[in-house]
Amino acid sequence: MQPIYVTKPYLPPLDEFVRLLEQVWESRILTNNGPFHQQLEGRLQDVFDSPHVSLTNNGMLALTTAINAAQLEGEVITTPYSFVATTHALALEGLTPVFVDIRPSDLNIDPDLIEAAITERTSAIVAVHVYGNPCAVAQIEDIAARHNLKVIYDAAHAFGVRYQGRSLLSYGDFGALSFHATKAFNTFEGGAVVSREAEGKRAVDAVRNFGIADEVNIPVVGTNAKMSEINAAFGMVQLEHFEDVRRRRRQIDTRYRERLSAIEGIDLVPIPDGVESNFSYFPIMVRDSFSLSRDALYEALKAEGIYSRRYFYPLLSSLPMYADLPSAAAGRLPQAERAAAQVLCLPIYPDLTDADQQRIVQAVIDHARQ
Structure with a gap:
């Protein structure tokens, strides 16, 4: 494929x-x-x-x-x-x-x-x-x-x-x-x-x-x-084309939410109320209750030709030029550390076909059943 x-x-x-x-x-x-x-x-x-x-x-x-x-x-x-x-x-x-x-x-x-x-x-x-x-x-x-x-x-x-x-x-x-x-x-x-x-x-x-x-x-x-x-x-x-691009991205975002929302261990990052989004990214949270860790799911999808992204990973506070700052100390940033370990951005772009999106969704579902 x-x-x-x-x-x-x-x-x-x-x-x-x-x-x-x-x-x-x-x-x-x-x-x-x-x-x-x-x-x-x-x-x-x-x-x-x-x-x-x-x-x-x-x-x-x-x-x-x-x-x-x-x-x-x-x-x-x-x-x-x-x-x-x-x-x-x-x-x-x-x-x-x-x-x-x-x-x-x-x-x-x-x-x-x-x-x-x-x-x-x-x-x-x-x-x-x-x-x-x-x-x-x-x-x-x-x-x-x-x-x-x-x-x-x-x-x-x-x-x-x-x-x-x-x-x-x-x-x-x-x-x-x-x-x-x-x-x-x-x-x-x-x-x-x-x-x-x-x-x-x-x-x-x-x-x-x-x-x-x-x-x-x-x-x-x-x-x-x-x-x-x-x-x-x-x-x-x-x-001249941006609103068409936004509309197509919205359609893809909506389908992801419809098809992934019921999977145990997968949480979807919500779009807040009052926001007209551009649907640039589709981040999911791979929780401990999922059958695979986030990194294992990332590797499994890649093996099937689906290139997601751990976005953002690693944390900026862990990089060598910042890691010695007092505010970067381990344990001070628990929510950021959790997000960096659990977020996976799935493919989203205007040319993503329905068939390819279903292939992505099915791959996540299949790994949830393991």
Whole structure:
């Protein structure tokens, strides 16, 4: 049988992209805030309910640029349950991550534990909307306001997600997105920062362009995080298809929930009430009552050509560059450790056929019967 991978990038009809490429060839503008870059930023303002959108060339640099623009120092409270870009962005900016455990209900940072981790060196909270499910934004931002902290959301998974009628990117001082090929919305590689204030956008725009203010003034240290015209043009095409992509992902998500919900030892991570999801991931929790451990099920599926993903594993707090931090000590993060040992993301992407999805479901059912 053909292998089934955990994801597959959505690609629109090639002729739609070629038409825009011809315009790039005509203009010979390849980067540096060209016309497609400006058009995509403008279109995304509506998607994110914000006039302050800054495109970047990948999600990692979106996050590091936001952190730099926020002028953080010292310690930053964050989650151990995320992709490595979250903490690496902090470390690259000379900051110390302070890990706080997650909630078992949504696998996001537990807001009830944040205040106990705040010290005189704390400058921000960097929270992750895991699988695109919203953090406890109201509680987090209340804590931040009372302690004069910045809030930056790693929203890599959250393109198009709405919460209580608002874009999830309208929360926080900054939100950082990834448009990587594996995401629900992709520009091959790419990302964006959404800033709460115009001043924040100005800071992000300066940092992403080497710190250059004009032809003769370079007042801050920056990097090169600009999105190219090729990627921006591709994003313009992708936007036209995003709602169809979301609809197809929703169908796949619904079928998984219908067919897996009754299996002993398999719990499904819920989509919270009030959330319009993008259905980027389909995580299951493989509990101790299942016939196999999570890792054994992962290997068994792989042997059948079904490539799931232990997402996120290992915990960031266990990596060698962070493991010696006091907040990373064994036993301090029991919910995150449990999630890292039990979560398995099953394949989900718009082109996943009904037959292939049934093959995945049947494989899980068969292993449940052992």
